Amino acid sequence: xxxxxxxxxxxxxxxxxxxxxxxxxxxxxxxxxxxxxxxxxxxxxxxxxxxxxxxxxxxxxxxxxxxxxxxxxxxxxxxxxxxxxxxxxxxxxxxxxxxxxxxxx
Amino acid sequence: xxxxxxxxxxxxxxxxxxxxxxxxxxxxxxxxxxxxxxxxxxxxxxxxxxxxxxxxxxxxxxxxxxxxxxxxxxxxxxxxxxxxxxxxxxxxxxxxxxxxxxxxxxxxxxxxxxxxxxxxxxxxxxxxxxxxxxxxxxxxxxxxxxxxxxxxxxxxxxxxxxxxxxxxxxxxxxxxxxxxxxxx
Numbered sequence: 001x002x003x004x005x006x007x008x009x010x011x012x013x014x015x016x017x018x019x020x021x022x023x024x025x026x027x028x029x030x031x032x033x034x035x036x037x038x039x040x041x042x043x044x045x046x047x048x049x050x051x052x053x054x055x056x057x058x059x060x061x062x063x064x065x066x067x068x069x070x071x072x073x074x075x076x077x078x079x080x081x082x083x084x085x086x087x088x089x090x091x092x093x094x095x096x097x098x099x100x101x102x103x104x105x
Numbered sequence: 106x107x108x109x110x111x112x113x114x115x116x117x118x119x120x121x122x123x124x125x126x127x128x129x130x131x132x133x134x135x136x137x138x139x140x141x142x143x144x145x146x147x148x149x150x151x152x153x154x155x156x157x158x159x160x161x162x163x164x165x166x167x168x169x170x171x172x173x174x175x176x177x178x179x180x181x182x183x184x185x186x187x188x189x190x191x192x193x194x195x196x197x198x199x200x201x202x203x204x205x206x207x208x209x210x211x212x213x214x215x216x217x218x219x220x221x222x223x224x225x226x227x228x229x230x231x232x233x234x235x236x237x238x239x240x241x242x243x244x245x246x247x248x249x250x251x252x253x254x255x256x257x258x259x260x261x262x263x264x265x266x267x268x269x270x271x272x273x274x275x276x277x278x279x280x281x282x283x284x285x286x287x288x289x
Contacts, residue, residue, distance in 0.1 A: 031195060031203045035188050074246050090215055091177055092265040095248045098184035 008062060015059035018066045022047050023055070038069050070100055110140070122146060124202050126153045128223040133163050138198045163224060167237050170229060170251050173264050178220040179229055180250040180263075182208045183240055186230060187249075201230055 025033035026048045034044060050058070058065065070076070078093040118139040125135050126149060135146045150158045170179045186204035193200065205226050212219055221229075229251070232238040240249040243263035250263045 031189055031193060031200075032207065034193070035185065035207060041192055072247070087215070087217060088265065088268070091181060091217065092246070092248070094211060094215070095177070095181050095184055095250075095265070096246060098181065098188055099247075099249050 011062065011064055012059050015061065015065045016055065019047070019050065019055045019059060023050060070097055072096065072100060075100070114140075119149070121198060121202070122149055123153060125198075125223070126150050128202065128205055130227065131163055131224045132158045134224055134227050164228065167232055167253060169225070170232070170238060171253070173269055174220055175225075176251055176264055178208075179225075180240065180248070181211070182221055182226050183229065183233070183251055184249060185211075186226075187240075197230065197234075201227055 022033070022037055022039075025036060026044050030044065034041065037044075039047070075093050075096050078089045078096070081089050083089060118141050122135050122139045122141055125138065132143075132146055132150060135141070135150075136143060139146070141149075147158065169175055182204060185207050186200060189195070189204045189207070190197070190200040195203065205223055208221065208226070209219065211217075229238065233240075233251075236254050238251055239254045241252050241258045241261050242249050243266055244260055245262050245266040248263060248265070250261070252258055252261070
């Protein structure tokens with residue numbers, strides 16, 4: 001039971017950090033934030049205007065508010081492959097990531 | 106120009122022109138993208154770069170974007186650009202500026218050398234606007250890559266899925282890593 005409590009606490013902290021960072025990024029540079037976060041304009045509007053109380057409430061969930069952005073297996077294979085030309089794989093992954101983000105938005 | 110220019114528009118154009126100069130754009134790019142006089146643009150260029158702008162024509166060939174390394178960088182830039190402009194209210198030139206900054210930022214974090222200059226990136230967008238170049242998805246990895254519009258790509262496989270044997274061996278990725286290895 002104690003383990004679960006600790007896990008929930010870590011999820012809450014991660015959510016809190018993530019939401020605060022997202023809000024900060026949107027307020028600092030909206031265009032770049034949309035690219036980095038991979039959220040739509042509409043979601044960005046909501047995130048930007050969240051109050052501290054709302055952020056705290058949303059963070060206290062048993063689910064993570066941030067998910068893995070790239071569900072494509074190819075991307076993960078490229079990022080984790082240990083080859084002599086890792087730079088090539090890295091830039092290949094970057095092209096796929098930027099493209100997947102464009103399709104999802 | 107007979108119409109009096111608004112001061113706000115003028116300020117915006119000077120801001121955009123300054124950003125373009127800082128990113129390394131050629132004067133011809135500034136002339137196309139702003140309504141500022143050539144004389145003012147030259148002064149602006151000299152103030153920011155502390156030297157006279159290079160003379161001569163802009164690179165105009167679409168073939169440059171087809172060579173292996175330029176194509177990788179061009180495709181990455183185009184993905185970022187399409188990502189940035191999609192659903193945003195930015196002007197094209199502002200989206201190019203933002204996308205180019207994100208491209209440079211990526212190179213910095215990945216420790217790669219810049220291949221695509223700002224002027225090339227700008228030309229790339231213009232070529233795509235003019236339907237001379239476009240992007241097609243690779244049938245292997247699904248990534249989108251820059252190609253000539255006129256050619257057919259039914260079963261397109263990108264240069265990263267099917268690497269040419271000498272790709273990246275001369276002056277490209279490999280040199281960069283050796284340099285970095287030497288530093289650490």
